[in-house]
Amino acid sequence: MNNIIIYIETEGGRIADVSLELLTKGRSLANQLSCKLEALLIGNNVESLSEELFLYGAEKVHLAQDKRLEFYQTLPYSAITIELFKQEKPQIALFGATSVGRDLAPRVSSSLMSGLTADCTSLEIGGHKEAKSGKEYNNLLYQIRPAFGGNIIATIINPDHRPQMATVREGVMKKEPLEKAVKGKISSIDVSKIVTDSDFIVQIIERHIEDRKVDIKGSPVIIAGGFGVGSKENFKLLYDLASVLGGEVGASRAAVDAGFAEPARQIGQTGVTVRPKLYIAVGISGQIQHTAGMDQSAMIISINNDPAAPIHQIADYAIIGDLNEIIPRMIKSYKQNSK
């Protein structure tokens, strides 16, 4: 009761990274709150995945298995989640901000009348005193997210409703297994008691899931281009630099919207979050929605001909000038100096 429950998303028989990241975060929240960390795993033949959840600190796995639950479907999955939350009364429930999590979590929150905050970039525990009534609350979940086009950072709380629910994008939290798995328990949910035939009225008739082709997240060096790069053709400069330095090419949303780069390369609030060893921002102004996805990089180099561009302020090295001159010089210099 009153524990933290992480919704576990699976994909092709494996656990989605975002769920492991949330377990990692959930562990530290559970420590602070002196409560337990639990997982909810729904699917067909997924029991064996529990081991991995124990390795990430889940002390209990609520397991719902049924052959009809092979793929995510809103109605049966939400029915199970709602029922479990009614029974277990978790104080916090976290979901990945994925196609699945963003379909499921609002449905659950509406049914339970509990608040939900989307796309949190940070989760903390803290207190609150209500100005009007003077009522004090302890140990609330601060759900922190950029809002309003990213010009503000809002801290959202749900003082009176449980669970406190939030979604978090993949890559925002760190993923860290324990050295040794906890000795967790599996608690089976009786699916047939919860799910009825009418929960399957929406039928999947075709599914076509592509493996992610571009994966910039794991790259230690990222060269990210923005609208300032000017064209798809000119992005070649960045690919050249990336291949020389052994990195990947990322992009701002403006560059993706303009068709300079594929959506899978987008970095930021509505793209992927990266924390490479080296991030080179090329022709990117540095709006918060972009920097939210890269400001944890170990080293940032900005290349922008506008000295006032905000990106320069978070850079370790700010190169003020024309990218069309600078990048070829970087390539040349690297070729000369590396053996």
Added chain:
Amino acid sequence: MSKKFKIVVLAKQVPDTRNVGKNAMKEDGTVNRAALPAIFNPEDMNALEQALRLKDRFPGSEVLLLTMGPGRAAEVIREGYYRGADGGVLLTDRKFAGADTLATSYALSMAIKKISPDIIIAGRQAIDGDTAQVGPQVAEKLKLPQVTYAEDIQGFENGKLTIKRRLERGVETVQCPIPAVITVHATAPDCRPRNAKQLMRFKHARTISEEQDNEHNSYLPLNTKESLRIPEWSVSDVGGDEINYGLSGSPTKVKKIENIVFQAKESKKLTSAYEDINSLICELISSHTIG
């Protein structure tokens, strides 16, 4: 007999967050929406197009816009008319103020019950919040199935819509009985342009409040005015439990708003001169950051 649908499109007037300046913020940390251009939320436009395509395929169908907001959000209904919608309702009441997504969904669902449509179509999310919560929450409040991230409503057969969905790593096609709530993804086709005839005909469409506020339409004959009237509904029109509206119906509270302050990091400034670039690259190599 060909099928006819009554379709409600949920649309929101949003501040154009792509253009927020410092002066758009009020001192208390809330956004001064009045200082920003108000636009028809982009994905709601994609939703409207899907509705209009259904109407094209099933003549006699009716497309109605439902929007919740202040008086000026009536513009959303007019815009819908210009592009081929048949009407709309503005849901407006001070009691809605301070609503989070849940209280908003409650209000919308009460209005939808009153309209009782066959299909409800909304944009996936609004650019001022990017939460994508209202569609699924409306569906839950109405106890209807939901199909999120639709890219194409492909057809209707045997009582079911066939819908192609865009997921983050692929596509999925589902069949869903109606009534249902569908949210439309930005990758769906853009909305058709305004139709000149519709524009001429409906540019004088007004809510009663708008008529009272300005004398704009005063020269129009009364019956023309009435035929062009955009209905305004308040809490008393849609009913429901007042506690579920506005602030009191919102479990989430904003504790704090911070303006973005960039971390003051010591950044070294370099020029584009080769010497500068070269010394930087050498430094990166010797620190093993690259190479």
